[in-house]
């Protein structure tokens with residue numbers, strides 16, 4: 001199919017520019033950034049490429065129609081004009097995701113119901129049978145967006161959200177979404193630094209999301225390669241030949257990329273988290289990450305030149321103990337400034353006291369959301385040389401005083 005389509009890739013707030021850069025690197029064109037999404041125009045191949053290669057995007061939507069609807073009847077009528085028998089098998093299953101409201105459609109469930117009615121009635125009139133609704137494992141997911149009385153109807157090419165890319169993922173406590181881990185790594189400039197041979201450590205790696213995403217980037221492994229299902233597989237417009245070509249190209253890139261040496265370490269004090277991390281590495285076919293049981297207090301550079309620390313310490317919101325989260329954050333700040341000289345640290349923290357406990361002045365604070373939790377990715381450059389001890393005989397005999405100023409009293413709140 002060589003027709004041109006409009007695709008919308010949805011993305012977590014604040015990650016739109018990261019996604020736009022990612023899509024540009026894929027060679028995609030006519031890219032437009034919107035709040036929570038990036039649009040591009042291209043052939044079906046381009047949409048499938050985004051499904052296979054986007055690390056940051058949540059869903060890839062193929063636009064089927066767009067029209068004005070001032071009433072529920074107009075919504076029904078607009079949806080009914082679309083050629084549904086080209087998209088959905090008459091005896092297949094579908095789900096409708098409806099986002100947005102208007103004066104006429106005040107409830108998203110009502111909107112979804114109207115759209116579903118219009119689709120199944122249209123197919124029944126044409127084929128004599130109608131598809132069923134299946135909310136869990138539908139053949140086709142239709143995504144409808146309503147804003148300012150304009151309805152955009154799309155096919156969800158991704159199906160389940162794209163962060164669900166590790167088959168049978170083993171989750172530790174409070175795992176990050178893979179898409180957010182990818183955003184952290186892009187903000188840390190990891191792909192360039194990996195190519196330059198820099199090491200990366202997550203000293204609080206949990207089930208390994210950050211380090212495994214880092215390994216996927218460094219080895220050029222398409223994030224969608226191990227995913228078992230996409231939303232287009234049972235779509236009547238699916239072009240398996242094009243998909244197979246893209247997968248073959250990605251497999252070749254992976255074959256070459258897996259030979260690249262990388263220095264990535266995941267550390268955690270909890271053996272059960274490491275068991276999960278190793279199992280995830282196995283599922284993803286990424287064997288190069290070294291996982292070790294180690295307390296944060298013992299973090300050291302292990303003979304490598306300075307590189308990147310990328311991590312998300314426990315928050316307190318999700319893990320029940322805010323005081324312990326603050327204490328751990330303080331310990332992280334201490335070990336970084338004492339031992340990780342010359343390294344760059346990227347620490348994901350929620351707004352509030354935990355973020356201030358690090359005690360290092362960030363050179364940037366990148367706003368992000370971890371699900372509903374508003375966060376900052378603190379970017380800290382640890383000074384390359386430790387200053388001489390200020391207070392001779394100071395009780396702290398383990399290392400020098402801070403190489404960057406404490407930020408607890410920083411008027412610029414995180």
Ligand SMILES: C[S@@+](CC[C@H](N)C(=O)[O-])C[C@H]1O[C@@H](n2cnc3c(N)ncnc32)[C@H](O)[C@@H]1O
Pocket residue numbers: 172173174175176177203204205206207208209210267268269270273294295296297312313314315328
């Ligand atoms: C928020 S979780 C990290 C989640 C991880 N990013 C993921 O996606 O699975 C924080 C991790 O810090 C670990 N941790 C807590 N205190 C630690 C310490 N003192 N030393 C090392 N690891 C610690 C916990 O075991 C937990 O796995």
